[in-house]
Amino acid sequence: MKNEEKAAEDKNKKPVSSKKQRRFERKLASGIPSATSDAFEKINYLHQAAALLSYQVPECPEFGRYYMYNVKQICQKMCLKVEPAVKHQSCKFCYTYFKPTENTSLKIREHGKRKFCEIKCLTCGKVKRYPLENISKKM
Template identity: 30%
Template sequence: MSKRSHPRVKAKRLAEVRVEILWEQAKKAIKSGRPEIARQQMFSARKIAQRTRTKLPQHINRRVCRSCGSILVPGDNCRVRVRHNRSKHLAVTCLNCGRVKRYDINK
């Protein structure tokens, strides 16, 4: 008997490919000066990931603001600072909505 792949596994693989395609298109839209289109594409990518119960890849998740959905470009629409409050961390502030994301820096 041959093994069949489950439809859920196929759906997740397809969703990962679609999310990557939307990410590439959103980066092109940002470079051409159309942030609203990039925001819509990232909203669609997040919905695809939610529907298939998969996580967005880390390299995408760290570059998208969770509250307003815009792609974060340092120096353009976000501010990046290294802070030393309790522990050393990177603070990324979205200049569109003001949300701050913190990432621990471990040596």
């Protein structure tokens, strides 16, 4: 008898969640989008626009750079982290959107036991190094 009552009580109880989680659930239930979801939507749009323009208008890479610069500015204003896949597709220094073999050179190097992927931006000449196992996990 007691087990049945406990089972009925457990079904009626909601799982305990954090204060932030409850606030987030209330915002979703009210239908009002949060500022961070708007920011992520804008970041996604700008990243896609930079990719599209860099491929369709190759003679004018400034458009793609401008959009990638805006992505960085939005993330800094809203205190958001950019996804690693987005970070790996643009130059940190000149904001150029990477296109394989056109404005980047890719090399795989070994340093001791670890392998690294080196991506060199041919626009500004800077090199980004990523551990090879991290790239395969994230992409």
